[in-house]
Amino acid sequence: MTIQLGANQYGKAETRLVHVTRGAEAHEIVDLNVSTALSGDLADTHLTGDNAKVLPTDTQKNTVFAFAKEHGVGEIEDFGLKLARHFVGTQEPIHRARVTIEQYGWERIDVDSSPAPHSFQRTGRETRTAMVTVDNSATTDGERAWVVSGLKDLVVLNTTDSEFWGYPKDRYTTLPETHDRVLATAVNAQWRHVDADSDWGKSYDAVRKHLTEAFATTYSLSLQQTLYAMGERVLQHCPEIAEVRLSLPNKHHFVVDMEPFGLRNDNEVFFAADRPYGLIEGTVVQDTAPEPGLAW
Numbered sequence: 001m002t003i004q005l006g007a008n009q010y011g012k013a014e015t016r017l018v019h020v021t022r023g024a025e026a027h028e029i030v031d032l033n034v035s036t037a038l039s040g041d042l043a044d045t046h047l048t049g050d051n052a053k054v055l056p057t058d059t060q061k062n063t064v065f066a067f068a069k070e071h072g073v074g075e076i077e078d079f080g081l082k083l084a085r086h087f088v089g090t091q092e093p094i095h096r097a098r099v100t101i102e103q104y105g106w107e108r109i110d111v112d113s114s115p116a117p118h119s120f121q122r123t124g125r126e127t128r129t130a131m132v133t134v135d136n137s138a139t140t141d142g143e144r145a146w147v148v149s150g151l152k153d154l155v156v157l158n159t160t161d162s163e164f165w166g167y168p169k170d171r172y173t174t175l176p177e178t179h180d181r182v183l184a185t186a187v188n189a190q191w192r193h194v195d196a197d198s199d200w201g202k203s204y205d206a207v208r209k210h211l212t213e214a215f216a217t218t219y220s221l222s223l224q225q226t227l228y229a230m231g232e233r234v235l236q237h238c239p240e241i242a243e244v245r246l247s248l249p250n251k252h253h254f255v256v257d258m259e260p261f262g263l264r265n266d267n268e269v270f271f272a273a274d275r276p277y278g279l280i281e282g283t284v285v286q287d288t289a290p291e292p293g294l295a296w
């Protein structure tokens, strides 16, 4: 029997970075959770403990802070690319860097109907995400970069235009068929860009709009059908996107039985269960899309 070191990576997970731009009139704030993961020629540290090729995770964390200071943050995709290129470009044994970023939203507090210059409230909106991978190993022939953008926890709900029926029934099936139900989910989506160069902010706004518009306008016979419609609509309208991956928890809303109280509940009062939830996941891809390579 021979035992070998398999795939490995290491980095600093979840560096929480808050960057304040102190403009003369008003401040801006960016709030990120940044994770770095490096891989390459790292056998020595695993096999003998020789750390000559191990850029400390502590240094990786400091680099995140220093880059925010020296270059600003900007779009999270650009910040991720800058960091990933720095690690593969300056550490000879490191051939691949993946930088994963979550961005938490803040908006100005209004004071007497005008936006306060330096006071903010966290938005109740989704979390924007980016996952950037840069590789310069021999197999890649120069440097290659992949960018996956996304969003997490975008909670949406339709009060009608949703049915679920026609499914197989066995001795354990108790779910009644429905021709009018509440459909709710927290959209978790990631989308792979055709190129590692795009107008990231504009693209994000467009994808978000098409995801939500597809959710709102699809007459749904299953959350699976809605999932496909959401991915399809993004790919129809956003040529810069090659593939969309969706993970949609079915946030069940059960009609409360009010007959014991002598009341008729005409789809008006629901019990919003948080667990368990159906989890509907799928990928929608355009057939001319470039290969995903190391994007995921």
Ligand SMILES: O=c1[nH]c(=O)c2[nH]c(=O)[nH]c2[nH]1
Pocket (backbone or CB within 6 Å): 164, 175, 221, 222, 223, 224, 250, 278
């Ligand atoms: O849209 C749905 N898809 C399912 O697969 C499913 N399963 C279930 O119990 N309810 C639902 N709803």
